[in-house]
Amino acid sequence: QLQLVESGGGLVRPGGSLTLSCKASGLPLKYYAIGWFRRAPGKEREGVLCASSNDGTSYYADSVKGRFTISRDDARDTVYLQMISLKPEDTGVYYCAGKGLGRFPAYSWDDYDSWGQGTQVTVSA
Secondary structure (H helix, E strand, O other), rough: OOEEEOOOEEEEOOOOOEEEEEEEOOOHHHEEEEEEEEEOOOOEEOOOOOEEEOOOEEEEOOOOOOOOOEEEEEEHHHEEEEOOOOOOHEEEEEEEEEOOOOOOOEEEEEEEEEOOEEEEEEEOO
């Protein structure tokens, strides 16, 4: 089974940047699409923020388009989420999730088969 571990979260000032990593193990990342999700404090988990298919196709939700960039290095079994121009409303726990071949992009948490434990991102002055 694919196992995922996020890292790179932290405290950043508004307007700042942060890059998260999602390290896969158990199975080769190259067979999986990876999505990033966020749960803001006191809110329900949002639909997928962005996703990367195993053929290099990317998807971005309107809320992050132009500010977030997803990339992957299958040789390192790692997916990255580069975030710039961060806003306080970007605060939350960020999760990566993996799914096998099939419909892309998958928008819902339940469409994925494997999930990481999350990493906290706090955007505050």
